Amino acid sequence: LDVGAEELVAAVEAAAWGDLHGDGSPGAVDFTLNPAQEPDLPHLAPREAEVLALITEGLSNADIAQRLYLSINSVKTYIRGAYRRIDVQTRSQAVVWAMQHGIGRPGQD
Known part of the structure; x- marks a missing residue:
């Protein structure tokens, strides 16, 4: 500890x-x-991948909305779509999935 x-x-x-x-x-x-070894990744829309990358950086929905000039509801829609495509249900599962697939490592810009 x-x-x-x-x-x-x-x-x-x-x-x-x-x-x-x-x-x-x-x-x-x-x-x-590690699913990063698998060749077939689900097709994420570019904006879904971008939002997922920002989630892995630890940004909140409000921070993502501000950075991408989107409404909070649009951000939530992109998140739901991404979660559905990658078959996860929680933010932490999405972060692990994204890291395993090389999408937005924490600390990257």
């Missing part, structure tokens, strides 16, 4: 990418069956 924020974020990111040991070794076993 004595872990800094940076170390915690690094561990979560490593786990999302299938590196359960967090050491980045090439021999790390991917127990998560």
Whole structure:
């Protein structure tokens, strides 16, 4: 329980990418069956992918609306569409899915 924020974020990111040991070794076993290995990704509309990327950066719906010059209802519509296409039901599931598929890593602009 004595872990800094940076170390915690690094561990979560490593786990999302299938590196359960967090050491980045090439021999790390991917127990998560990381979907980034799969060639067929669901077709996301460009705006859905953009909104999903901003979600992975930790932005709220209001922040996304402001950044993209959209109404809050439009943002919610894009989120619902993206969730339906990637078959997730929660924001945290969407973030994990997006990270596994290379959409908007946290801290990216």
